Each structure stands twice: as C-alpha cells, then as structure tokens.
Amino acid sequence: MYLVVLAGVALAMPGAANACAIVSLGPEPSFARNKINAQRAIDRAYAIIDAEVVRAGSYPESTLIFAHRSFKGPDQQWFEVAETDSCSRSFEVNGERMRLFVYQREGVLTVEDPTVESRFIDRLLGSDRERDYPYFPGPRP
Numbered sequence: 001m002y003l004v005v006l007a008g009v010a011l012a013m014p015g016a017a018n019a020c021a022i023v024s025l026g027p028e029p030s031f032a033r034n035k036i037n038a039q040r041a042i043d044r045a046y047a048i049i050d051a052e053v054v055r056a057g058s059y060p061e062s063t064l065i066f067a068h069r070s071f072k073g074p075d076q077q078w079f080e081v082a083e084t085d086s087c088s089r090s091f092e093v094n095g096e097r098m099r100l101f102v103y104q105r106e107g108v109l110t111v112e113d114p115t116v117e118s119r120f121i122d123r124l125l126g127s128d129r130e131r132d133y134p135y136f137p138g139p140r141p
Helices: 031-044 118-125
Strands: 002-005 022-025 047-055 063-072 078-081 097-105 108-111
Touching: 031 118, 047 078, 078 108
Parallel strands: none
Antiparallel strands: 002 022, 047 063, 047 097, 063 078, 097 108
C-alpha cells in the first residue's frame, strides 16, 4: 500500500511537519494488516477510555474529560487534554461521549483518532463501542 502524506508547505515552513492527513493510494489493507495496525495503535496509546467531555476547550485552553471506562492507562478517572498540533482533537461541546485514544507527548496529554478501522480495535479490546458506549454528540443548544 502506498501512502502519501499531505504536508502542504511543510518543506517551506519549519514546524509545519506535524501535518496528519494521510491519503491511501492503493488497495485496502488486508484483514491481517488491519489487525496488526490495530494492535500498534493500542500499543502506542497512553490510555484508551470511554469518556465524556466535562469542560470543553480548544487551543490554547485544555479540555477536562471524565473516563467512565478504561481499557489501558493509569488508574484515574479525570484527564486534562490539550490540542497541541494539527493531529490533536479539539472538543467544543460539554457532554460529548466517545471512545478516546489519549497520547502523552512531552508531558502533555492529547487525543488523536487512530487511522485504523474501529472494528479491529474494538475486537482487540473486547468491546464493541457501538453497543457498549455509542458516540453521543452532547446536548445541542
């Protein structure tokens, strides 16, 4: 499989090298490759949690998240995460609920979406997120 990383002007601008957009130019990964990629995504994560946004925030303010269920990571219920670059997820609505992959980068916790189909990750975690903790966008005004 060929991957092209869209870094835009990363060559011309130092610091822009954190671009995350990846476009696949080739066949879909095999079942075996998806399983390997899912395990790698789990291994790289600092924590994997089913969580709810308690205090939304986007750069430069942090977001406070409550973990209802933990699959990996420290034994804690509260996570303060920050949007640090174009790969980090921002949160704008209190009450939003979802399965999150938390990463620790230079002492700062961030949330990023793994680039693996969720069904492969869920199978390895032994939990179907659609059944056990479905996405909820939070209350709307």
